[in-house]
Amino acid sequence: MRVITRLKHYLLTSWPVRKGTAETDPASAYDIWALSYDNQPDNLMLALDDELFSGFVNEIDLKEATVADVGCGTGRHWNEIIAKGPKDLFGFDISEGMLQVLQKKFPQAKTFLLHDNHLTGLANNTCDLVVSTLALAHIEDIRQALEEWCRVLKRGGVILITDYHPEALAKGAKRTFRHQDKLIAVRNHVHSIKTVRRLASNRISVTIPVFLAFLKCSQIFQLAVRLESVPNPIFV
Numbered sequence: 001m002r003v004i005t006r007l008k009h010y011l012l013t014s015w016p017v018r019k020g021t022a023e024t025d026p027a028s029a030y031d032i033w034a035l036s037y038d039n040q041p042d043n044l045m046l047a048l049d050d051e052l053f054s055g056f057v058n059e060i061d062l063k064e065a066t067v068a069d070v071g072c073g074t075g076r077h078w079n080e081i082i083a084k085g086p087k088d089l090f091g092f093d094i095s096e097g098m099l100q101v102l103q104k105k106f107p108q109a110k111t112f113l114l115h116d117n118h119l120t121g122l123a124n125n126t127c128d129l130v131v132s133t134l135a136l137a138h139i140e141d142i143r144q145a146l147e148e149w150c151r152v153l154k155r156g157g158v159i160l161i162t163d164y165h166p167e168a169l170a171k172g173a174k175r176t177f178r179h180q181d182k183l184i185a186v187r188n189h190v191h192s193i194k195t196v197r198r199l200a201s202n203r204i205s206v207t208i209p210v211f212l213a214f215l216k217c218s219q220i221f222q223l224a225v226r227l228e229s230v231p232n233p234i235f236v
């Protein structure tokens with residue numbers, strides 16, 4: 001119980017500081033964060049996302065599937081995806097630094113540096129799964145991005161998104177990391193869950209299961225507790 005109180009205290013007291021932090025554009029910020037991104041044992045959001053991702057991905061059959069990971073970063077989930085036997089796995093990201101780290105870990109990886117939201121190289125109706133973890137709110141033109149994800153998605157395909165809760169971002173929550181004693185905040189955009197759901201499903205002529213798991217910063221700990229007791233906790 002004392003841990004819960006301390007964590008809540010931390011979140012409450014750290015927010016005002018973060019509110020005042022200037023924001024860096026995602027490509028530049030992640031080029032810097034790439035150096036330490038895979039070495040964050042205490043990053044609670046990554047730990048929660050791990051739990052969520054495993055829960056979701058275990059429900060999807062990826063044998064011989066084609067998977068696109070948008071905002072793939074360093075390929076944090078790739079071992080788990082690859083273990084499920086997909087035919088193809090493509091990674092897209094705007095940060096050269098993050099992709100370089102991924103490429104070192106997975107030398108055969110098919111990755112693409114994004115300059116906009118277009119998943120160039122992927123034909124229409126070719127993907128069984130479009131996955132995007134902890135990246136959605138960095139995307140400014142969410143309509144264009146989701147149109148593109150839906151374009152490449154096969155009928156019956158799945159879009160799997162995890163990210164910070166938009167309400168938390170709207171209240172001033174930031175995605176931050178430390179580099180050389182400086183706190184760097186990465187620019188986010190607030191996209192409501194309703195908007196994301198509408199954009200994701202309206203582009204598809206058949207109903208697709210759209211799994212949206214948004215993590216609410218202010219309720220991190222409650223969520224962590226729920227994750228322990230509920231195997232598949234959040235379908236918003």
Ligand SMILES: C[S@@+](CC[C@H](N)C(=O)[O-])C[C@H]1O[C@@H](n2cnc3c(N)ncnc32)[C@H](O)[C@@H]1O
Nearest residue numbers: 026030071072073076094095098133134135138
């Ligand atoms: C918090 S990291 C998440 C990386 C990885 N998906 C994970 O879960 O560890 C966010 C990633 O999104 C990428 N990103 C930011 N804006 C993007 C955009 N507009 N399109 C694609 N990727 C973007 C960043 O470069 C970064 O690699």
